[in-house]
Amino acid sequence: MVKVWFYPTYLVLGIIFSLIFIPKKYYKEYFIYGFLIGALGDFCVVALFQNVFKIIWFKNAGIFHVLGQNLLSPPSWTVTVMLFLRFLPHKRFFKYFYVLTFAGFSVGYGILVKNVGLFDYRPWFYPFFSYLTFLGWWCFAAYFFNKTSPLANKNDL
Secondary structure, three states, X not given: OHHHHHHHHHHHHHHHHHHHHOOHHHHHHHHHHHHHHHHHHHHHHHHXXXXXXXOEEEOOOHHHEEOOEEOOHHHHHHHHHHHHHHOOOOOHHHXXXXXXXXXXXXXXXXXXXXXXXXXXXXXXXXXXXXXXXXXXXXXXXXHHHHHHOHHHHOOOO
């Protein structure tokens, strides 16, 4: 039962938190960045690591299993990236710490999803190489957002 409700619960909680913490006037822009970096990023990473390298794979997704992937994984990544970008610090030192920490949390989340039974990976990939993957992903997200979005310099938390 936990397997069936894990991703829907995470997605609903993520949407609720995004609606609480992201102002309505900025929601669309955060959503676009979340979709581009989160959903499309997830799709590309899964396509590469699952279909090409066979390092990771989804399992036990039930009705959410589509094209070898959990259907709710990209939307979950969308809201995760939205929240990540919303709370991205402005000061460089804190930004580095934030990205490093978020990469660690992402590894922890991957291990949690594995323990729930929805995801698996080669034993050598977690935690070190997955940390590097997430670190690259979050660094790209922060860099892309800072260079392209006017919201990156807003101070109205």
